[in-house]
Amino acid sequence: MPIEIPKDSWAGEVRTVSFGATAENGGTRSKTITVGGEKTLPFLQFEVPMPHPPVIALEIKDRRPDDWSSLLLETWGDVVDDPGEWAKAAEEAGADLLQLTLSLTDNEGKPAKPDDAVAAVKKVLEASALPLIVMGPGQAEVDNELIVPIADATKGENLALGICEDKNYRTIVAAALANDHLVTSRAPMDVNLSKQLNILITDMGLPADRIIMDPTTGALGYGIEYGYSVMERLRLAALQGDAMTQLPMMVTVGTETWKTKEAKVGEDVPEAWGDWLERSINWETLTAVSLIESGADIVVLRHPESVRRVRLAIEDLMAVPEPA
Amino acid sequence: MALTGIEIYKLLPQTNCKDCDYPTCLAFAMKLAAKQAELSACPHVSEESKAQLAASSEPPVRLVTLSANGHEAKAGNEVVLFRHEKTFYNKPGLFVRVKDDMSADEIKTKVSPADAYNVVYVGIELEMDGLAVEAVSGDPNAFAAAIRVVREVSQRPLILISKDPAVMTEGLRAIDGEKPLIYAADQDNWEAMAELALQHETSLAVFEEDLDALAALTQKLKDKGVDDLVLDSGARSLNQLLATGTQIRRLALKENFRPLGFPIITFPGDADEPAMESVLAAQSIAKYAGFIVLDTFTPELIYPLLVLRENIYTDPQKPIQVQPGLYEINDPKPDDALLVTTNFSITYFSVANEVESAGQSAWLLVTDAEGMSVLTAWAAGKFDSERIAKDVKRFEVDDKVSNKQLVLPGHVAVLSGEVEEELPDWQVRVGPREAVDLPAFIKQVLTA
Numbered sequence: 001m002p003i004e005i006p007k008d009s010w011a012g013e014v015r016t017v018s019f020g021a022t023a024e025n026g027g028t029r030s031k032t033i034t035v036g037g038e039k040t041l042p043f044l045q046f047e048v049p050m051p052h053p054p055v056i057a058l059e060i061k062d063r064r065p066d067d068w069s070s071l072l073l074e075t076w077g078d079v080v081d082d083p084g085e086w087a088k089a090a091e092e093a094g095a096d097l098l099q100l101t102l103s104l105t106d107n108e109g110k111p112a113k114p115d116d117a118v119a120a121v122k123k124v125l126e127a128s129a130l131p132l133i134v135m136g137p138g139q140a141e142v143d144n145e146l147i148v149p150i151a152d153a154t155k156g157e158n159l160a161l162g163i164c165e166d167k168n169y170r171t172i173v174a175a176a177l178a179n180d181h182l183v184t185s186r187a188p189m190d191v192n193l194s195k196q197l198n199i200l201i202t203d204m205g206l207p208a209d210r211i212i213m214d215p216t217t218g219a220l221g222y223g224i225e226y227g228y229s230v231m232e233r234l235r236l237a238a239l240q241g242d243a244m245t246q247l248p249m250m251v252t253v254g255t256e257t258w259k260t261k262e263a264k265v266g267e268d269v270p271e272a273w274g275d276w277l278e279r280s281i282n283w284e285t286l287t288a289v290s291l292i293e294s295g296a297d298i299v300v301l302r303h304p305e306s307v308r309r310v311r312l313a314i315e316d317l318m319a320v321p322e323p324a
Numbered sequence: 325m326a327l328t329g330i331e332i333y334k335l336l337p338q339t340n341c342k343d344c345d346y347p348t349c350l351a352f353a354m355k356l357a358a359k360q361a362e363l364s365a366c367p368h369v370s371e372e373s374k375a376q377l378a379a380s381s382e383p384p385v386r387l388v389t390l391s392a393n394g395h396e397a398k399a400g401n402e403v404v405l406f407r408h409e410k411t412f413y414n415k416p417g418l419f420v421r422v423k424d425d426m427s428a429d430e431i432k433t434k435v436s437p438a439d440a441y442n443v444v445y446v447g448i449e450l451e452m453d454g455l456a457v458e459a460v461s462g463d464p465n466a467f468a469a470a471i472r473v474v475r476e477v478s479q480r481p482l483i484l485i486s487k488d489p490a491v492m493t494e495g496l497r498a499i500d501g502e503k504p505l506i507y508a509a510d511q512d513n514w515e516a517m518a519e520l521a522l523q524h525e526t527s528l529a530v531f532e533e534d535l536d537a538l539a540a541l542t543q544k545l546k547d548k549g550v551d552d553l554v555l556d557s558g559a560r561s562l563n564q565l566l567a568t569g570t571q572i573r574r575l576a577l578k579e580n581f582r583p584l585g586f587p588i589i590t591f592p593g594d595a596d597e598p599a600m601e602s603v604l605a606a607q608s609i610a611k612y613a614g615f616i617v618l619d620t621f622t623p624e625l626i627y628p629l630l631v632l633r634e635n636i637y638t639d640p641q642k643p644i645q646v647q648p649g650l651y652e653i654n655d656p657k658p659d660d661a662l663l664v665t666t667n668f669s670i671t672y673f674s675v676a677n678e679v680e681s682a683g684q685s686a687w688l689l690v691t692d693a694e695g696m697s698v699l700t701a702w703a704a705g706k707f708d709s710e711r712i713a714k715d716v717k718r719f720e721v722d723d724k725v726s727n728k729q730l731v732l733p734g735h736v737a738v739l740s741g742e743v744e745e746e747l748p749d750w751q752v753r754v755g756p757r758e759a760v761d762l763p764a765f766i767k768q769v770l771t772a
Contacts, residue, residue: 002536003535003536003539003575003581003584005535005571005574005575006571006574006575006578006579043563043566044566044567044570045563045567046567046571067681067682138760218670218673220628220631220632220635221445221628221631221635222670222673222677223669223670223673224632224635225407225635225636225638225640226670228407228610228635228636229406229407229408229640232406232407232408233406233408236406259677259681260677261677261680261681262627262628264681270443270444271623272441272442272443272444272623272627273443273623273624273627274622274623274624274625274626274627275622275623275624276624278622278624278625279623279624279627279628282602282624282625282628283628285599285602285603286602286603286606286628286629286632289603289606289607290606290607290610290632290636293566293607293610293611294610308599309599309600309603312597312599312600312603313562313600313603316561316562316563316600317562317563317566318563319561319563320563
């Protein structure tokens, strides 16, 4: 008698979220990103086909980063001095979309100015027609000061804006609400905090299908197991029907990976760590693939070779399995 | 199927004699059901009940152990699909494959560094588990010779790969007395492979490209008396491996389906695209493999895989702790400041990473807070002025740090007065709440 394969059938499903407006929808993007819609756990296609593949964003900055690994700076070369050039190069490197992370200060160390931030975003939008996520530097006041004028200046493009956190979400949500953008909601590796923030944001009137949830993670070796399990639990909760967890998830894998000593430092490290570049790319790729398999819909990376490898993994995972 | 407490109770003597140190037989039965007690604690249980209880408590995924020369690689005994439900127990073995058409020098060049590999991650030494030797020549003597060459440079457990029983016979003879895994029995050779496994008391991998056929074959092998089996469904791509791995684990755990209640072996080394080997191995670690056979051994590939395995197999109830102590960040001098935090690994990493990547030098005192984060430890009374003062003395901080500025995490600003009382020589500063703000704090507040 043939084996009956146990299949889960779930009451809930993840919302489908789209962003990036094409000309048809009043924007200038070349395509719209659509993620989410899962009716079962990632890539279990013998149950339900995965509706949309996870997508890969490349992270770029508004100016030459002060604290990026020299491996990344060598790879990207001079384009890091110009956000437009960098955006173009990232598109050529195979990204589905871009994440522009704004800097806290300008080249001379002075506080970033809203006008400059708006100009950088415009440059990126002109240079590349990919859908765009814009993230503030990560300090509440500065985030608000920079993101609000950007939201106003890019009305119609349907961007995703961050960082919304429990202590600072109102201003950015209001700006997104007024200008037809989305927001990313970031909570520190905790199922209930993620859920709570999504409730607060929807309470302001932003529809849930305009939120991308960022549960945050640690990189491989630096807490990936927490990110991994929180994402598995969030996705299970979503499938069980918990409405405020039924959102697509993004993770900033590149930011986390390239903070680690393994990726950042090439000298005076143990010989057992091996070749610096290949180790770093493995670090970023394995972090990304592990998290895609625990539920990430958007992974934000920094190295083009990681993009290539994660793309290969997604293509393989999206193939509907023939009986082995 | 696992029995409930009541079902177990019915099999116990029901005398409430307390010889097991539980007040009643029912209390003991409940503990047994929760796997918090051993049946052997009851001296009065009947042989018949023992047999029934043993059968019901057989693990849904059988434990398979390879061993050689004092080394062991174990897989199986898993009880959950998701690590957060309990934990994953037996870390999948990482094996590097050589083939018998390689020269002795080539084999040694590949095996020696893999055998010697050792890397320290959060104080834990990580190593490879063993080697796989594949017969591609078809010559029994060449296979045996290759195995002997491996044994010249490594004593770790082996996986022997050949579907030809004659070749396998010679291979096993070369390592008589060891407990390798032999790979693999299929529908054509299974009887002869079963004979070999029984004769040498080894575990046996089973290969069939279809779960029905795989289950049918494991049944036949079990009927022959081979108990220690390992499964290969023929899956080689990420999507196939994820699907069949999930199906096998679910059948074993949810349906208690014995014919597939065995560890799985995967072959990331078979990837067409070299860069996919690491990805296939990573998926194998998280999604249910018990033995993983790689073709590439390089530190830059193995180190991330070993770390991933360590992370995924960490017990979620017991966070990885960092050894308490005085840590040096970027070669601090005596006049650099002292930062204080707890020994929860993520807390430690966040603090150390931020300061280190900002290129700043500091001393970091990691106190023994039983692996809790700053706020949790404070709330639980595991991170207070006494403990901090005790660790300042225990780790002889006074001898190394002359600056005498002690930075408390912002979340425990409330402790600053008490810490000053405990450590009158020190000036206590309240740092930021989040590690990410430390570099700015050090730059603007401490060194300004």
